[in-house]
Amino acid sequence: MLDIKHVYKTFNKGTPVQKEALIDLNLHLEEGDFVTIIGGNGAGKSTMLNAVAGVFELDKGHVSIDGHDVTKDPEYKRAKYIGRVFQDPLRGTAGDMWIEENLAFALRRGKNRSFRWGISNKEREQFVELLKTLDLGLEDRLDSKVGLLSGGQRQALTLLMATIKKPQLLLLDEHTAALDPKTAKTVLDMTNKVVTENNLTTLMVTHNMNDAIKYGNRLIMMDHGHIIFDISGEEKKNLKVSDLLAKFEEVSGKELSNDRMLFAK
Amino acid sequence: MNIISWLWDIQGGATLGVIWAIMALGLYLTYRVLNYADLTVDGSLTLGGAISAVCVAAGVQPILAILIATVGGMMAGSVTGFLHTKFKIPDLLAGILTQFALYSINLRIMGKANFGLLNEVTLFSQIKDLGIPSKWAGLLIGVVFAVVLIIGVYCFFGTEIGCALRATGNNPHMVKAMGANTKVYIVLGLVVGNGLVAMSGALLAQYQGYADINMGVGTIVIGLAAIMIGEVLFSKKTYFHRLAGVVIGSVVYRIIIAFVLRISLTADTVIKITADDMKLITAIIVVIALVVPGLKDAALAKTSAKEGE
Numbered sequence: 187m188l189d190i191k192h193v194y195k196t197f198n199k200g201t202p203v204q205k206e207a208l209i210d211l212n213l214h215l216e217e218g219d220f221v222t223i224i225g226g227n228g229a230g231k232s233t234m235l236n237a238v239a240g241v242f243e244l245d246k247g248h249v250s251i252d253g254h255d256v257t258k259d260p261e262y263k264r265a266k267y268i269g270r271v272f273q274d275p276l277r278g279t280a281g282d283m284w285i286e287e288n289l290a291f292a293l294r295r296g297k298n299r300s301f302r303w304g305i306s307n308k309e310r311e312q313f314v315e316l317l318k319t320l321d322l323g324l325e326d327r328l329d330s331k332v333g334l335l336s337g338g339q340r341q342a343l344t345l346l347m348a349t350i351k352k353p354q355l356l357l358l359d360e361h362t363a364a365l366d367p368k369t370a371k372t373v374l375d376m377t378n379k380v381v382t383e384n385n386l387t388t389l390m391v392t393h394n395m396n397d398a399i400k401y402g403n404r405l406i407m408m409d410h411g412h413i414i415f416d417i418s419g420e421e422k423k424n425l426k427v428s429d430l431l432a433k434f435e436e437v438s439g440k441e442l443s444n445d446r447m448l449f450a451k
Numbered sequence: 452m453n454i455i456s457w458l459w460d461i462q463g464g465a466t467l468g469v470i471w472a473i474m475a476l477g478l479y480l481t482y483r484v485l486n487y488a489d490l491t492v493d494g495s496l497t498l499g500g501a502i503s504a505v506c507v508a509a510g511v512q513p514i515l516a517i518l519i520a521t522v523g524g525m526m527a528g529s530v531t532g533f534l535h536t537k538f539k540i541p542d543l544l545a546g547i548l549t550q551f552a553l554y555s556i557n558l559r560i561m562g563k564a565n566f567g568l569l570n571e572v573t574l575f576s577q578i579k580d581l582g583i584p585s586k587w588a589g590l591l592i593g594v595v596f597a598v599v600l601i602i603g604v605y606c607f608f609g610t611e612i613g614c615a616l617r618a619t620g621n622n623p624h625m626v627k628a629m630g631a632n633t634k635v636y637i638v639l640g641l642v643v644g645n646g647l648v649a650m651s652g653a654l655l656a657q658y659q660g661y662a663d664i665n666m667g668v669g670t671i672v673i674g675l676a677a678i679m680i681g682e683v684l685f686s687k688k689t690y691f692h693r694l695a696g697v698v699i700g701s702v703v704y705r706i707i708i709a710f711v712l713r714i715s716l717t718a719d720t721v722i723k724i725t726a727d728d729m730k731l732i733t734a735i736i737v738v739i740a741l742v743v744p745g746l747k748d749a750a751l752a753k754t755s756a757k758e759g760e
């Protein structure tokens with residue numbers, strides 16, 4: 187479903203702050219793979235997701251989604267294959283627009299937009315049903331501005347928007363990191379439900395090792411623009427946090443020093 | 452003081468207000484909806500006036516002259532849009548460059564700095580010929596244009612393309628992530644916005660009976676004054692309220708100006724305020740409108756912080 191082949195990306199090339207963010211990165215995902223991604227700060231996790239989404243041009247390498255080579259496609263063209271939820275709850279929604287307008291906009295992801303009405307009554311009914319499944323009371327607030335919602339409600343809505351038109355690929359970049367623990371858990375359970383029910387091919391960056399082990403069928407660990415550890419199936423299910431820490435030290439020769447990494451709970 | 456002359460001030464202010472309101476609607480589209488500070492407008496208002504005047508003098512149907520002028524404004528907007536999206540020139544600079552270039556183009560179109568329309572057939576003279584008193588013809592035409600355009604822009608905002616345009620001004624990241632090309636919508640917004648500005652200039656030239664190379668000076672500030680007065684006076688509940696607010700704001704602005712002039716005319720002040728001082732007064736109005744909401748928020752925050760203690 188997704189192929190990342192020999193991808194290189196260096197930021198600020200030729201300046202003193204030059205940073206090699208991705209170095210010969212390779213990844214192949216089967217349809218329905220739910221991959222969690224962990225790694226220290228600056229390991230290149232977000233950069234990998236951005237490379238897939240087309241936020242910048244690659245220095246080298248290829249990305250293809252569902253058999254389509256999208257390496258040369260700008261962000262908005264690839265969006266027809268991709269649903270995305272960002273770390274910042276403000277980023278995935280238009281705060282000055284209504285809930286129903288945001289959903290209607292998301293329903294037209296990757297389609298040509300015309301002078302037809304931006305939203306139909308039939309769609310409104312569909313939105314009410316979908317919002318009910320979130321169980322946040324948003325189904326009565328179709329004409330509320332999204333800017334009035336809490337961070338958690340906004341992330342839940344963004345998740346709904348990212349998946350309302352089933353994407354070939356779902357990219358989640360620490361999408362619960364800005365939420366309080368309880369809300370984070372709710373949004374994460376919601377995520378797991380929508381991913382497994384729709385069999386969505388998913389890349390999910392998290393800094394919570396327990397979550398990385400608990401969710402998904404495959405786990406990868408990144409460091410210095412490389413994938414240093416890739417584990418799936420039964421082996422992943424039996425993984426423990428201590429195994430991950432040991433693995434990190436073994437491969438990278440240093441301790442996993444990441445302030446935000448959560449080990450316990 | 453003569454109450455009748457005050458009433459005529461209101462009437463005259465309202466007429467100019469609705470005609471300039473069309474410009475303010477265009478500016479609202481770029482400045483508020485698209486979140487793009489577009490300085491093209493000073494040039495495109497004059498462009499609209501110039502095209503309209505030259506066409507009318509050449510015997511073109513006045514309403515057709517206004518449409519041609521509108522298309523001219525749209526082209527000016529597209530130039531700014533391309534400078535910004537294709538060549539990545541910052542928004543302010545892109546607008547200034549187009550505006551600067553338009554000065555020469557407008558002079559070329561008119562052939563001189565002031566193009567009079569003495570005894571030419573204009574939209575306003577046509578309405579007068581239908582038997583409507585000349586004092587009211589201007590107001591009637593202005594109101595018809597403003598109402599039709601409010602409805603038109605409102606409906607446009609409801610379409611898929613209109614939604615994408617609004618979203619582009621609100622959160623371009625989200626728009627790209629949802630598969631829409633923000634550049635297209637930025638150009639579109641500038642095209643429609645400057646079209647409206649030029650339409651306003653076209654009507655104005657026919658109303659006042661001339662086009663002038665400097666008629667557009669300060670357009671952006673006047674438009675901002677109208678938008679901000681409208682926002683202070685009117686609810687922001689729906690886009691219908693907001694667009695109507697822009698028109699009301701423009702009318703109120705013109706009435707304020709007319710009153711200020713009237714007072715300075717009758718009052719015994721040392722310095723006589725003249726029409727030339729209006730730019731200073733307008734700038735002060737905009738500064739107040741920019742600062743007051745912030746002060747209000749700060750005061751609210753202070754009181755709620757105190758209550759929280």
Ligand SMILES: Nc1ncnc2c1ncn2[C@@H]1O[C@H](COP(=O)(O)OP(=O)(O)OP(=O)(O)O)[C@@H](O)[C@H]1O
Nearest residue numbers: 197198205207225226227228229230231232233234
């Ligand atoms: N747009 C950019 N411009 C310059 N440098 C960048 C840019 N984006 C990322 N980098 C750099 O590339 C490296 C990888 O960053 P990236 O955001 O991918 O890390 P990450 O694994 O997501 O880390 P975190 O856990 O902190 O989110 C970092 O050193 C970062 O500073």
Ligand SMILES: [Mg+2]
Nearest residue numbers: 231232233359
């Ligand atoms: Mg990151």
